[in-house]
Amino acid sequence: MKSFYITTAIDYVNGSPHLGHAYEKVLTDTIARFRRQMGDRVHFLTGVDEHGQKVQASAKKKGIAPQQFCDEVSAEFRALLPKLTITNDDFIRTTEERHQTVVRAVLQQLFDKGEIYQAEYKGFYSTRQEQFLQEKDRLPDGTWPELFGEVTEIVESNYFFKLKQYQEWLVEFLTTNETFIFPAYRQKQVLEFLKEPLNDLCISRPRERLEWGIPLPFDAGYVTYVWFDALLNYYSAVADRPEIWAEAHHVIGKDILVPPHAVYWPIMLKAAGISLPKGIIAHGWWMTRGAKMSKSTGNALNPLDLVTEFGADAFRYFLIREMNVGQDSDFTREQFLVRYNSELANNLGNLVNRTLNMTTRFAGGVVPAAEVEEDLEKSLRDLWTKTRDEFLPLCEGYQFHTALERAMVFLTETNAYIEKRAPWKLGKSTEAKDAALLRTSLATMAEALRLAVAIIQHVTPTTTEKINAVLGYTPGAVWRDELNWGGKLTGAKVAGALVLFPRPAPPEKPAAPAKLA
RNA sequence: GCCAGAGUAGCUCAGUGGUAGAGCAGAGGACUCAUAAGCCUUUGGUCGACGGUUCAAUCCCGUCCUCUGGCACCA
Numbered sequence: 001m002k003s004f005y006i007t008t009a010i011d012y013v014n015g016s017p018h019l020g021h022a023y024e025k026v027l028t029d030t031i032a033r034f035r036r037q038m039g040d041r042v043h044f045l046t047g048v049d050e051h052g053q054k055v056q057a058s059a060k061k062k063g064i065a066p067q068q069f070c071d072e073v074s075a076e077f078r079a080l081l082p083k084l085t086i087t088n089d090d091f092i093r094t095t096e097e098r099h100q101t102v103v104r105a106v107l108q109q110l111f112d113k114g115e116i117y118q119a120e121y122k123g124f125y126s127t128r129q130e131q132f133l134q135e136k137d138r139l140p141d142g143t144w145p146e147l148f149g150e151v152t153e154i155v156e157s158n159y160f161f162k163l164k165q166y167q168e169w170l171v172e173f174l175t176t177n178e179t180f181i182f183p184a185y186r187q188k189q190v191l192e193f194l195k196e197p198l199n200d201l202c203i204s205r206p207r208e209r210l211e212w213g214i215p216l217p218f219d220a221g222y223v224t225y226v227w228f229d230a231l232l233n234y235y236s237a238v239a240d241r242p243e244i245w246a247e248a249h250h251v252i253g254k255d256i257l258v259p260p261h262a263v264y265w266p267i268m269l270k271a272a273g274i275s276l277p278k279g280i281i282a283h284g285w286w287m288t289r290g291a292k293m294s295k296s297t298g299n300a301l302n303p304l305d306l307v308t309e310f311g312a313d314a315f316r317y318f319l320i321r322e323m324n325v326g327q328d329s330d331f332t333r334e335q336f337l338v339r340y341n342s343e344l345a346n347n348l349g350n351l352v353n354r355t356l357n358m359t360t361r362f363a364g365g366v367v368p369a370a371e372v373e374e375d376l377e378k379s380l381r382d383l384w385t386k387t388r389d390e391f392l393p394l395c396e397g398y399q400f401h402t403a404l405e406r407a408m409v410f411l412t413e414t415n416a417y418i419e420k421r422a423p424w425k426l427g428k429s430t431e432a433k434d435a436a437l438l439r440t441s442l443a444t445m446a447e448a449l450r451l452a453v454a455i456i457q458h459v460t461p462t463t464t465e466k467i468n469a470v471l472g473y474t475p476g477a478v479w480r481d482e483l484n485w486g487g488k489l490t491g492a493k494v495a496g497a498l499v500l501f502p503r504p505a506p507p508e509k510p511a512a513p514a515k516l517a
Numbered sequence: 518g519c520c521a522g523a524g525u526a527g528c529u530c531a532g533u534g535g536u537a538g539a540g541c542a543g544a545g546g547a548c549u550c551a552u553a554a555g556c557c558u559u560u561g562g563u564c565g566a567c568g569g570u571u572c573a574a575u576c577c578c579g580u581c582c583u584c585u586g587g588c589a590c591c592a
Binding site: 121123125131132133134137156158160163185186188189190192193194195196197198199200201202203204205206209225254257258259263284322324327328329330335338339341342343345346347349350351352353354355356357358361362405408409412415416418419420422423424425427497499500501502503 | 519520521522528529530539540541542548549550551552553554555556557585586587588589590591592
């Protein structure tokens with residue numbers, strides 16, 4: 001059995017979970033579930049980044065210890081996972097000993113090999129903001145903005161990682177591994193970026209300025225600065241299981257692709273003699289009318305409320321159906337409702353209900369065997385074969401939105417098949433031939449439904465489970481064997497009516513506008 | 518500024534060297550198993566602008582306009 005290791009980026013605990021976090025979890029979970037179904041032995045890691053200046057400052061502001069602050073916020077992130085039916089196998093926190101041990105070991109090893117050196121940095125420092133400033137921070141007249149307070153030029157000693165000397169190697173690597181980064185145009189951007197010379201990477205902060213971090217193993221006067229701490233989580237979580245690490249894939253937001261994941265990370269691993277991940281998937285952002293969604297921009301809509309209102313599956317379905325992985329998409333309640341109503345409620349939900357009703361009414365609630373195959377049955381069956389054959393490669397290429405669209409086409413055609421067969425008319429006939437057609441039509445619609453929900457299972461796991469339950473069906477252990485058209489439901493006792501995706505109450509009509517004076 | 522990508526029906530997008538398609542939304546109809554759902558039919562577009570190549574361009578080339586993304590080292 002092939003291993004497949006997949007990670008999300010770790011979330012920084014200086015803030016609460018929002019749609020971006022939720023999307024990344026759902027996307028990664030969709031991939032993880034799909035790979036499991038395909039027979040891989042999946043290991044799925046997510047977690048939180050708990051060190052750094054901002055966490056230290058936030059804790060101080062609340063008057064609590066940094067660890068306590070991390071415990072509280074991490075719990076929030078952790079609580080998000082079951083709400084979204086995320087099937088992670090592990091959850092890592094960068095404050096955990098298992099992580100710190102690996103970070104120290106890697107740093108020590110690189111230090112011993114001469115990959116890390118100490119040097120001085122001279123720059124303009126803001127004591128109020130506790131950070132060095134850049135030339136671009138200056139106002140046009142050369143002074144510093146008020147928020148930085150007093151700015152002085154100081155010299156500070158730090159440790160640096162020899163990033164620059166691996167630049168050529170990285171270019172060579174990316175040139176020969178064209179599918180390392182998905183989507184492909186992101187990989188081109190990285191190569192563009194690498195046309196400019198790299199500088200070495202500062203990896204430390206003096207203890208006086210930053211306490212809350214992993215002390216450098218070779219100099220207790222410093223702590224590890226962000227990247228050598230955060231990025232290593234992917235490795236530290238499975239450091240003792242090389243067969244898992246060998247199949248690593250990282251799902252990240254496009255904002256942390258260049259330079260951290262596409263440049264620092266491969267070079268860090270190369271220098272440490274650790275094998276590289278198999279791939280990096282950089283997804284886009286959810287926008288609201290063209291603006292990035294985040295709390296700071298004050299978008300009032302909280303998309304996570306939709307999980308409470310419509311359930312995790314509907315939310316997951318929308319995210320995966322609407323977003324072309326890598327690109328940005330708009331998120332609006334209106335758009336969500338369009339997908340929910342037309343695809344989940346009307347197309348799928350209603351098909352479930354009418355199938356259950358007709359089976360109950362015309363066959364005593366037991367799915368009959370198909371007895372004949374005429375053109376109508378054959379073309380639906382052919383469409384299924386085509387749908388399935390296209391679906392799997394689409395998912396393997398992360399084209400989940402298109403894959404779901406194909407599933408919808410199949411459901412639409414199943415609804416059309418029912419209209420053409422019109423079992424309610426066959427039920428009134430006394431002809432033996434019509435009775436056979438009736439049984440065939442009931443068997444056909446049930447089988448089509450079973451197949452359709454099997455194929456979208458990685459996106460809507462709970463819905464698939466519920467529909468299998470009302471169909472009186474227990475799927476076999478091997479998912480791919482479930483995708484063959486056959487009489488698997490023959491004899492199954494179905495449940496009565498079930499409304500899976502109730503139509504939401506129509507929005508309140510806004511009161512007639514007051515007459516303008 | 519430089520480098521990518523995109524501009525196609527109201528909306529979201531697909532597509533091809535021979536004068537354009539889907540889904541949703543809109544309109545009409547027949548039906549009734551069903552969540553006022555489903556099915557059938559149907560109204561919408563000088564395919565960003567201007568040139569060029571070609572018998573022929575939305576699709577190839579050039580220029581321009583607009584939009585999006587990337588352009589590090591933030592110690």
